[in-house]
Amino acid sequence: MMAATRDALRVAYSRQDIEPMANADSAQQGNGADSLMSEERRMQILQIVRERGRVRVHELSERFSTSAVTIRNDLNELHRRGLLLRSRGGAVHYETANFESSLTERLQTRASEKRRIGAAAAAMVNDGETIILDSGTTTQEIARHLKGKKGLQVITNGVNVAMELLGVQGIQLVIVGGILRADSVSVVGGFAENMLQHLAADRLFLGAAACDPEFGPSTPNLEESLVNQAMVKIAREVVLVVDSTKFTKRSMSRITAFSGIHKVITDRGIAPEIEERLKTSGCEVVLV
Incomplete structure (x- = not known):
């Protein structure tokens, strides 16, 4: 009788051991399936x-057919991976600007927007000021609209900008020395950075290849970003001049955080949530 009781208890204990293990296996399989479904949904969202x-x-x-909380978690995770840019109420497409197109190609891209930005930026410049024009096609548009100003000193590392202002009456031109980059026709290197340290300016007009609102204005070229950083340090006011497509891109070398930017001049194609984020960072946003 006692032996039969012991056998019955042994069977009962065995069942208790097996059932929890089976339940645990089912739970793990369920979690794996859920993870797979989540990842598949995220890839579809990204597409x-x-x-x-x-x-x-x-x-x-x-x-x-899922909750808003689940979708927000998906978007946050994709943003964390650097695959999209999270915005208020949703997300926007995110690109990585790892290469720099030639000056000729950039002259033909977003040309009308750059002309409007250039005119608006030039209108901010007063006679007798000292300004810095970064190299680039948007700053070249600014240079075109400066003709007619009086007693103006213009510092630049852009050969294209310098050629635009060469011989213009009423403008004293200062071009920094250093290594000339062929694609961007800009001057970079230690000589340029050292020279800028001995100068001062009322206002810097800064271009950028990319302007992720969280990362800040950036460029694919490290030497270019170092010259830009030297410009930021010597200017009393920093004005970012970029078209709206740059705000969904991030490049390798950050120039400065948006907390170091006073004004942003861009076109009306900028997403409202990105505009609001820039204002939250302390930037005055001018749309043209």
Whole structure:
């Protein structure tokens, strides 16, 4: 009788051991399936963002028949991985600007926006000021609109900018020395940085290849960013002049944080949530 009781207890204990293990295996399989589904949904969300340029949380929630909280978590995770740019109520397409196109190519890109930005920037310049014009096609547009100013001193590292102002009456031109980069026709290197340390300016007009609102203005070229940083240090006011497409890109070398930018001049194509983020950083935003 006692032996039969011991056998019954042994069977009962064995069942208790097996059932929890089976339940645990099922839970692990369930979690794995959930993770797989989440990752698949995130990849689909990323594809939608790339196709449309931007998405809204409520649209994705309806499309995938899931909660807004789940979609926000998906967008936050994709933002953390650097695959998209999180914005208020959704997300926008994110690009990495790892290469720099030639000056000729950039002259033909967003030309009308650059002309408007250049005119608006030049209108801020007063007679008798000392300004810095960064190298680039947008700052070249600024130079074109400066003709007619009086007693102006212009410091630049852009050969294209210098050629635009060469011989213009009423403008004293200072071009920094150093190594000439062929693609960008800009001057970089230690000589340029050292020379800038001995100068001062009322205002810097700064261009950039990319302007991620969290990372700040950036460029693919490290030497270019170092010269830009030297410019930022000697200017009383820093004005960022870029078209709206730059705000969904990030490049390798950061120039400065947006907390170091006083004004941003861009076109009206900028996303409202990005404009609001810039204002939150303390930037005055001028749309043209």
